[in-house]
Amino acid sequence: GESVGLHLPTLSVQEGDNSIINCAYSNSASDYFIWYKQESGKGPQFIIDIRSNMDKRQGQRVTVLLNKTVKHLSLQIAATQPGDSAVYFCAENPSYGQNFVFGPGTRLSVLP
């Protein structure tokens, strides 16, 4: 597979447990955020997004929480499965018409 994420922080969770992946973003003016999942050797896949006028958004088995006060974003994965093993990273958009800024990511490892 690709050597992406060799030096990333790693979160190890037991299969079936919930996972929480955190992201500190840099720009207090950012108002749109995306979480991506990247499996080894593949391109990133969209998981969920959230705008700054919300503090929580839920998808299928995933929830994103946004705390603008401390510039913090988290991704919660319920009942983590082996297929969830991947690198997860957040992206922030400083304002409409600008380009995304991507975080380095966290490697999620699901233990049997």
Add this chain to the structure above:
Amino acid sequence: DGGITQSPKYLFRKEGQNVTLSCEQNLNHDAMYWYRQDPGQGLRLIYYSQIVNDFQKGDIAEGYSVSREKKESFPLTVTSAQKNPTAFYLCASSVGQGYYEQYFGPGTRLTVT
């Protein structure tokens, strides 16, 4: 079956040679992007294009060039001027620049020796 394709998946070149990475999308997206991914770092933007026949430098454009002659295609050339070209290259597209999800291709791993 809509999506973004990149080819080849693995590419090997000798130092001093230019190499062109292919990116094609059939999503009818106006905006296309090229990123570089290195271990332990976030994606870094090389070039982007919001419309055919127009493109802009990103954060690390030195040593790279692009063209956008067709809406579907956004090839990236890694020139010999790029000092550290070995990396994983990702192409993406979106409806437009701004609050739109970017769809990514599978990536090309370039190794220059």
